[in-house]
Amino acid sequence: MRTDERLSVLVIDDDVPFAGTLARSLERRGWSARVAHSASEALAALDEAVPGAAVVDLRIGSEDGLSLIKPLRQADAGMRIIVLTGYASIATAVQAVKLGADDYLAKPVTGVAVANALGRGASTESFEVPAPMSPRRLEWEHLQRVLAEQGGNVSATARALNMHRRTLQRKLAKRPRQT
Numbered sequence: 001m002r003t004d005e006r007l008s009v010l011v012i013d014d015d016v017p018f019a020g021t022l023a024r025s026l027e028r029r030g031w032s033a034r035v036a037h038s039a040s041e042a043l044a045a046l047d048e049a050v051p052g053a054a055v056v057d058l059r060i061g062s063e064d065g066l067s068l069i070k071p072l073r074q075a076d077a078g079m080r081i082i083v084l085t086g087y088a089s090i091a092t093a094v095q096a097v098k099l100g101a102d103d104y105l106a107k108p109v110t111g112v113a114v115a116n117a118l119g120r121g122a123s124t125e126s127f128e129v130p131a132p133m134s135p136r137r138l139e140w141e142h143l144q145r146v147l148a149e150q151g152g153n154v155s156a157t158a159r160a161l162n163m164h165r166r167t168l169q170r171k172l173a174k175r176p177r178q179t
Contacts, residue, residue, distance in 0.1 A: 008032045008051040012042040014061045025111025039063045050075045053118050058085035069099040082117050
């Protein structure tokens with residue numbers, strides 16, 4: 001009993017704002033999204049209708065999200081299952097894949113990245129593949145990060161980067177375009 005077979009997705013995450021934002025982002029990209037905030041809600045949603053894909057958080061409150069992979073696979077062997085985590089490690093990635101997950105993404109993650117990982121079934125026109133940053137933009141971003149690490153102190157940042165303070169100030173003043 002499947003509805004919206006290929007474009008339906010179940011988002012399972014205890015972070016209510018994140019789950020809602022991700023669901024809305026996926027809906028803008030052509031998916032029909034439902035949200036569950038616990039393992040029991042996810043299993044109840046699975047009884048109602050089997051989605052074509054699932055996005056599962058590794059930790060759902062005190063529950064283990066990996067325990068949901070088996071029931072999701074049993075509901076539909078062809079379901080695309082993506083595991084998200086804020087605590088990425090090689091060990092949990094391997095465990096997730098061994099249990100049957102199709103992909104493993106570390107948070108913070110965008111709706112675009114999740115839609116791309118879900119891939120199959122959605123129209124590729126709806127994907128927003130970001131253009132790579134220009135070298136100037138990458139340099140400026142790096143300078144900003146080091147400046148923030150130094151508490152906004154330009155002299156300390158220049159010393160940390162082994163560059164003259166005036167050169168750093170000129171580079172910071174020339175904010176490059178986004179792409």
